[in-house]
Amino acid sequence: MTVSNNPGIIWAITLCALLVITHIELRGVWSLIVMLGVGFVSVLLAVFGLWDQFFAAFRILEVHISAAGYMAISLFLLVLWLLTFLLYDRREYMIFTRGQLRVRLAVGLGEMVFDTRGMVVEKKRDALFRHWLLGFGSGDLVVNTAGTNTRQFQMPNVLRIDHRLALIHTMLQEREVVKGV
Numbered sequence: 001m002t003v004s005n006n007p008g009i010i011w012a013i014t015l016c017a018l019l020v021i022t023h024i025e026l027r028g029v030w031s032l033i034v035m036l037g038v039g040f041v042s043v044l045l046a047v048f049g050l051w052d053q054f055f056a057a058f059r060i061l062e063v064h065i066s067a068a069g070y071m072a073i074s075l076f077l078l079v080l081w082l083l084t085f086l087l088y089d090r091r092e093y094m095i096f097t098r099g100q101l102r103v104r105l106a107v108g109l110g111e112m113v114f115d116t117r118g119m120v121v122e123k124k125r126d127a128l129f130r131h132w133l134l135g136f137g138s139g140d141l142v143v144n145t146a147g148t149n150t151r152q153f154q155m156p157n158v159l160r161i162d163h164r165l166a167l168i169h170t171m172l173q174e175r176e177v178v179k180g181v
Contacts, residue, residue, distance in 0.1 A: 009046065010046055015077075017038055092104065094143065094155065103153055115145075121142070121165065140158065143155075
């Protein structure tokens with residue numbers, strides 16, 4: 001274990017920053033300002049050794065964790081994230097075919113089918129950290145259906161959003177032709 005609080009504090013702040021980034025939508029320049037500000041202040045206080053003095057003055061907290069402690073907590077969070085990403089988030093999905101959008105909201109719950117005429121599909125990719133840094137170029141997909149039963153569907157954090165959007169636009173432009181008898 002280290003004598004200083006610095007590694008523990010920086011690790012805890014990084015963990016808390018990741019939780020904030022993934023759960024609160026800070027879009028555009030605000031995400032950059034907030035995260036750079038928090039990171040700058042955290043590192044600056046660590047470089048000058050002020051974290052120990054700050055916590056000693058208020059007698060609030062001391063963070064001393066061994067390397068195995070960091071690894072155990074981080075490994076638990078990684079497994080939790082993988083389960084959520086690979087299993088839980090796969091319950092809701094959309095299937096685009098020529099002229100149709102089929103939406104399945106849960107396994108075994110059935111599906112809704114919408115005509116693609118007048119449908120608007122857009123991407124939102126303005127959460128700098130969530131989409132670019134943590135999401136490896138992902139984006140939010142928003143689909144607005146048309147007709148008498150209009151609905152809006154949002155799929156957050158779609159990987160390779162540009163490629164998928166190009167495929168969706170191709171499907172929206174094409175119509176399936178059935179040969180008559």
